[in-house]
Amino acid sequence: MSDQFEFNELIKSLNVTPDEEAKQKAKALFLQKAEEAEQTQTAEHKKTGSVFRKNRRSLFNFAAGMAAMLILTVGILTAYDPSFLTGSVSGGGDIVQYRMFPAGTETPVLDTAQKYSGELSVFHIPGADEDINSQFIKSDGAAFAEGFAYYVTQFGSKADTGKVENTVTKGKVLYVPVNRSDYKADYGNAVCCGEIVLLKASDKVLQKHGYLPCKGQTLNAKDYPVLAGILAPGAEQFTLPDLSGQSPVEGAVWCIAAEGDYPYTRPAGN
Incomplete structure (x- = not known):
């Protein structure tokens, strides 16, 4: 099971009405980070063609992707529950x-x-x-x-x-x-x-x-x-x-x- 599939299933399981404006802001942040990662990759490509550069670029792409996913996740969770950003969401909602x-x-x-x-x-x-x-x-x-x-x-x-x-x-x-x-x-x-x-x-x-x-x-x-x-x-x-x-x-x-x-x-x- 891929991380993307698990993330999609998590989002589907949130049975509440999202805030469309907050979701659009989260999407814009995601696209911005993706563009920054692409620009950095292009700049690195011009500097050197070494194996070290290639590995470094792969590592950076992975980190940038994880950061973008985190931003998107936080944005969506905030859209579903604004208290997420204040740290007031408690673990476990069991009664x-x-x-x-x-x-x-x-x-x-x-x-x-x-x-x-x-x-x-x-x-x-x-x-x-x-x-x-x-x-x-x-x-x-x-x-x-x-x-x-x-x-x-x-x-x-x-x-x-x-x-x-x-x-x-x-x-x-x-x-x-x-x-x-x-x-x-x-x-x-x-x-x-x-x-x-x-x-x-x-x-x-x-x-x-x-x-x-x-x-x-x-x-x-x-x-x-x-x-x-x-x-x-x-x-x-x-x-x-x-x-x-x-x-x-x-x-x-x-x-x-x-x-x-x-x-x-x-x-x-x-």
């Missing part, structure tokens, strides 16, 4: 989600983002229970946090069962880890806006995917209008629950989804 099931059940093998029958979710219900989608039913037992409660998926996907590593059982809940990047591409993100989920990822990755760690912070409603409509309808500000230090899994944090599907039958937004 491990610990999905919840009643303790004592057979360990489900989860391979999609869809809700599974019997799965536990944590929602904030602003009104009567009938406001929630009929897919979910409120679970008996203590509330999860102020204004939040466990809900059981009564109509969902049926999971296979098997051996899953790194599961955690705390109290009445079984936590099953899944890597969200491994989900099948034909399934959407089933996390609902306003849902509290247990995640393990870097702060940058969490922010990029619309998850806010629950640390009791106060936010402006205009920055998160749909989430504010769930937690504090009509208010200019709203406060997230403080779940710091309450994670049952080391390294994971409770987050609230600021994006995603809306779980209610009478949504205040999309």
Whole structure:
């Protein structure tokens, strides 16, 4: 497999909308470096016909080609994600989600983002229970946090069962880890806006995917209008629950989804 083929495959795998202006600038830089390399080669050719000159020219051509490829790569990566030039792109974009099931059940093998029958979710219900989608039913037992409660998926996907590593059982809940990047591409993100989920990822990755760690912070409603409509309808500000230090899994944090599907039958937004 050639380097050119691998580079082309890499570019194809970037599933985002490029900035055409940035791509054109990168192309212009590439052509400029290629022309400079050709001019230098011509000048060297006039100086001497020795074997040393030939080897030196080959080495220079290789270095110039690599430099041009680097410029093109940086230009394209910048077009896809301008933060590339600032060094803020973090390695690995994986998010491990610990999905919840009643303790004592057979360990489900989860391979999609869809809700599974019997799965536990944590929602904030602003009104009567009938406001929630009929897919979910409120679970008996203590509330999860102020204004939040466990809900059981009564109509969902049926999971296979098997051996899953790194599961955690705390109290009445079984936590099953899944890597969200491994989900099948034909399934959407089933996390609902306003849902509290247990995640393990870097702060940058969490922010990029619309998850806010629950640390009791106060936010402006205009920055998160749909989430504010769930937690504090009509208010200019709203406060997230403080779940710091309450994670049952080391390294994971409770987050609230600021994006995603809306779980209610009478949504205040999309």
